[in-house]
Amino acid sequence: QSVLTQPPSVSGAPGQRVTISCTGSNSNIGAGYNVHWYQQFPGTAPKLLIYDNNNRPSGVPDRFSGSKSGTSASLVITGLQGEDEADYYCQSYDTGLTASDYVFGTGTKVTVL
Amino acid sequence: EVQLVESGGGLIQPGGSLRLSCSASGFSVSDKYMSWVRQAPGKGLEWVSGTYTGGSTYYANSVRGRFTISRDNSKNTVDLQMNSLRADDTAVYYCARFATHRRSPFDIWGQGTMVTVSS
Numbered sequence: 243q244s245v246l247t248q249p250p251s252v253s254g255a256p257g258q259r260v261t262i263s264c265t266g267s268n269s270n271i272g273a274g275y276n277v278h279w280y281q282q283f284p285g286t287a288p289k290l291l292i293y294d295n296n297n298r299p300s301g302v303p304d305r306f307s308g309s310k311s312g313t314s315a316s317l318v319i320t321g322l323q324g325e326d327e328a329d330y331y332c333q334s335y336d337t338g339l340t341a342s343d344y345v346f347g348t349g350t351k352v353t354v355l
Numbered sequence: 356e357v358q359l360v361e362s363g364g365g366l367i368q369p370g371g372s373l374r375l376s377c378s379a380s381g382f383s384v385s386d387k388y389m390s391w392v393r394q395a396p397g398k399g400l401e402w403v404s405g406t407y408t409g410g411s412t413y414y415a416n417s418v419r420g421r422f423t424i425s426r427d428n429s430k431n432t433v434d435l436q437m438n439s440l441r442a443d444d445t446a447v448y449y450c451a452r453f454a455t456h457r458r459s460p461f462d463i464w465g466q467g468t469m470v471t472v473s474s
Contacts, residue, residue: 244399278460280400287449287464288400299462331400335458342415344390344402 245270246332246347253353254322262350264315264332270345272313275335279308279317282329291330292317319352327354357381357463359450364468367440371472375435377450377465385428388453390461391435393446393470403448404435407457418444440472 247265254260264277271277277295280288290299292308295315305321315334319326332347363375377389390405404424405413412424423436433450447469451461 244401275458276460280461287466288461289464290454290460290462293454293460293462333400333460340416342402342417343405343413346400346402349399 244348245336245338245341245345246334248330248332248347248350250348251351251353253355254319255355256322256324258322259318259320260322260352262317262319262330262332262352264317264347266313266315266334266345267338268313269338269341270313270334270336271310271315273337277308277310277315278333279306280331280333282331284329288331322352322354324354327352359452359463359465361448361450361465361468364448364470366471366473368474369441369472371440372436372438373440373470375437375448375450375468375470377433377435379431379433379452382452383428384426384431384433388457388459389426389433390451390453391424391433392449392451392461392464393444394449394467395443395446398446401446405453405457406433437470440470442472444470445472446470 279292281291282288295310296308336345358380388407391403421439426433447467449467450465452463454462
């Protein structure tokens with residue numbers, strides 16, 4: 243049911259840079275709505291990581307960054323660390339007739355090699 | 356401390372009803388847009404319902420007509436009444452707060468409460 247598509251998994255060695263894509267459509271990201279990113283560890287609630295495309299809440303390390311272009315968005319982790327191993331979800335607003343108001347990405351599992 | 360705590364989950368038979376409650380502390384739910392988001396076992400996040408300041412309520416297509424969201428400002432709680440439950444409603448249900456307006460991110464999440472629909 244997710245209308246935002248993410249790669250199921252990405253991996254990288256410590257210190258490397260990894261990028262997670264989030265592909266939407268003209269009824270959500272492409273319509274100009276902001277993209278937010280969440281980090282989730284197993285058995286815990288999601289945590290806001292990036293808001294309004296490229297802003298970090300207080301306390302989020304600056305190795306996390308976000309961007310948006312057209313109908314897609316990206317989350318970049320530079321200087322990957324072991325503690326970054328988690329699931330990541332993008333989220334936006336949608337005005338499509340068949341979608342819910344708020345849509346999440348399919349989720350990406352980040353593995354630190 | 357700003358916090359959300361959910362309660363009310365459990366095992367329920369298909370067709371049954373369950374009421375979840377989200378208790379807020381550190382802020383007033385009357386001042387905030389609030390939502391419920393669920394996550395089926397091993398699956399991704401799915402927005403379920405929202406209630407906005409002013410009383411408007413919104414639902415995902417998958418639960419419209421079966422679920423009802425409400426808030427009790429005097430108790431500082433947001434509830435989710437779930438009727439005609441189906442197996443595919445099985446999930447962890449999270450209460451989440453919108454940071455500011457209805458298109459802002461979910462900045463505060465509860466720990467979640469598990470709902471299992473099974474005979």
